[in-house]
Amino acid sequence: MRKPARPFLRRVLGAAALATVVTMPALAQQPAPAAGTSPTLDAIRARGTLICGVNTGLAGFAQPDSQGVWRGFDVDYCRAVAIALFNDPERVRFVPTTAQNRFTALQSGEVDMLSRNTTWTLSRDTSLGFDFTGINFYDGQGFMVKASLGVRTARELDGATICVQPGTTTEQNLTDWARSNRINFRPVVIERLEEVVQAYLSGRCDAYTTDVSGLAATRSVQPRPADHVILPDVISKEPLGPLVRHGDQRFADLLRWIHFGLLTAEELGVTSQNVQQMLNDNRPDVQRLLGRTGGLGQMLGVDNAFMVNIVSRLGNYGQMFERNLTPIGIQRGPNALWTTPGGLQYAPPFR
Numbered sequence: 631m632r633k634p635a636r637p638f639l640r641r642v643l644g645a646a647a648l649a650t651v652v653t654m655p656a657l658a659q660q661p662a663p664a665a666g667t668s669p670t671l672d673a674i675r676a677r678g679t680l681i682c683g684v685n686t687g688l689a690g691f692a693q694p695d696s697q698g699v700w701r702g703f704d705v706d707y708c709r710a711v712a713i714a715l716f717n718d719p720e721r722v723r724f725v726p727t728t729a730q731n732r733f734t735a736l737q738s739g740e741v742d743m744l745s746r747n748t749t750w751t752l753s754r755d756t757s758l759g760f761d762f763t764g765i766n767f768y769d770g771q772g773f774m775v776k777a778s779l780g781v782r783t784a785r786e787l788d789g790a791t792i793c794v795q796p797g798t799t800t801e802q803n804l805t806d807w808a809r810s811n812r813i814n815f816r817p818v819v820i821e822r823l824e825e826v827v828q829a830y831l832s833g834r835c836d837a838y839t840t841d842v843s844g845l846a847a848t849r850s851v852q853p854r855p856a857d858h859v860i861l862p863d864v865i866s867k868e869p870l871g872p873l874v875r876h877g878d879q880r881f882a883d884l885l886r887w888i889h890f891g892l893l894t895a896e897e898l899g900v901t902s903q904n905v906q907q908m909l910n911d912n913r914p915d916v917q918r919l920l921g922r923t924g925g926l927g928q929m930l931g932v933d934n935a936f937m938v939n940i941v942s943r944l945g946n947y948g949q950m951f952e953r954n955l956t957p958i959g960i961q962r963g964p965n966a967l968w969t970t971p972g973g974l975q976y977a978p979p980f981r
Contacts, residue, residue, distance in 0.1 A: 668880035670742055671931060679721050682708035683741035686726040686823055689847040690958040691747055700724045703954040704745040706944050707872055710888050714936040719943050730797040730821050733758055736875060745872045747841065749799045759876040763885035766871045768964040768974055770864035771803050772842040774849065777859045784863035791816045793826050793835035800840050803866040841868050843960055850958035884930050890977035891937040894919050895946035897967055902945040905938055918980045926980060
C-alpha cells in the first residue's frame with residue numbers, strides 16, 4: 631500500500647509535484663567480474679611467468695647485479711605483480727628496453743607491462759594506446775655537468791653541447807626550455823643509455839640532461855661522484871609509473887592497486903618485519919589491506935592476502951624506496967606520503 635506523502639514533501643513540492651514522486655527500486659549489487667576476464671592475466675598464468683619491460687641498466691631503478699639478478703625500484707614493481715599472481719617474486723622475465731623500443735615492445739605484446747621510468751603524458755595515454763597505472767615516482771628533468779666547468783645554473787649552458795636520448799620527453803623539454811630562455815645549444819642525440827653516458831663522461835658533450843633521478847643514478851656509479859654536479863634547475867614535470875596496453879582494465883586495476891597497497895601499507899605502519907603481527911591489528915583499514923576482511927583481492931582476481939605476500943617479501947613503498955633509491959642519494963621529497971609536508975604520494979581507500 632502506498633504511504634501518504636510526508637508533510638515536509640507536501641510543503642516543499644506542492645500537491646501537483648507529488649504526483650511525479652516515485653519510489654526507486656534498490657539497485658541490485660553487481661557481482662565482481664570473473665577472475666578470467668583479462669586476456670593479459672590469462673596469458674601470464676598460462677605461461678607461468680610475467681614478462682616485464684625494464685631499463686637496460688639504471689642504478690637504483692633497474693640493473694642486474696654481479697650475479698645477473700635484476701634489482702631496483704622499477705624491478706620491485708614487476709616482482710610485486712609476480713607475487714600477487716604466483717606468490718613468487720622470481721616468476722618474472724625481465725626484458726631490457728631502450729627509450730626508443732620500449733613502446734613497441736609493449737604494443738606488440740613482447741612484454742606484458744613496462745616498469746621503466748616512463749613519463750605519463752596525454753599522447754602516450756591516448757594515441758599510443760597505453761594505460762598508466764599510477765605515479766610511483768614524481769620526477770623532473772635536470773642537467774649534470776662536470777664540477778671542473780664551474781657551471782652553477784642551467785642558464786650558463788648557452789652555447790654548450792648537451793647529451794640527450796631520442797624518443798623521450800627529455801628531448802622535447804630541452805628544446806622547449808632552450809627556446810623559452812633564448813639559450814643556444816648543440817645536441818648530441820644518442821639512443822642507448824650506456825652510450826649517451828659515455829659520451830658525457832668522455833667530454834663529447836658539456837652537459838647531460840635527463841630526469842634528476844637518472845642523473846643521480848649515473849653519478850652514484852662513477853668512481854668520483856663529487857666530480858659531477860647536478861644543477862639546481864628542474865625544467866619539467868616527469869610523473870613516472872608502470873603502464874600496460876589499453877583494453878585490459880582488469881590487469882591495469884591489479885597494477886594500480888598494488889601501488890596503492892604499497893603506499894597504504896607505509897601509511898598504516900605495515901612493514902616486512904611486522905606484517906604477520908599486523909594480521910591481528912583490529913583496525914578495519916588494516917584488516918582490509920591484509921585480506922582479513924572485505925574480499926578485496928578477489929575483486930582483483932588474486933588471493934585476498936596478496937598484500938601480505940608482497941609486503942612480506944618486498945616491504946612497503948617507503949622500504950622499497952629506502953632500499954633502492956636512498957643509497958644513490960635520492961631523497962623522498964615529493965615522493966613522501968601526503969602526511970609529510972611536501973609529500974604527494976596518496977592512495978585511495980582500500981575498501
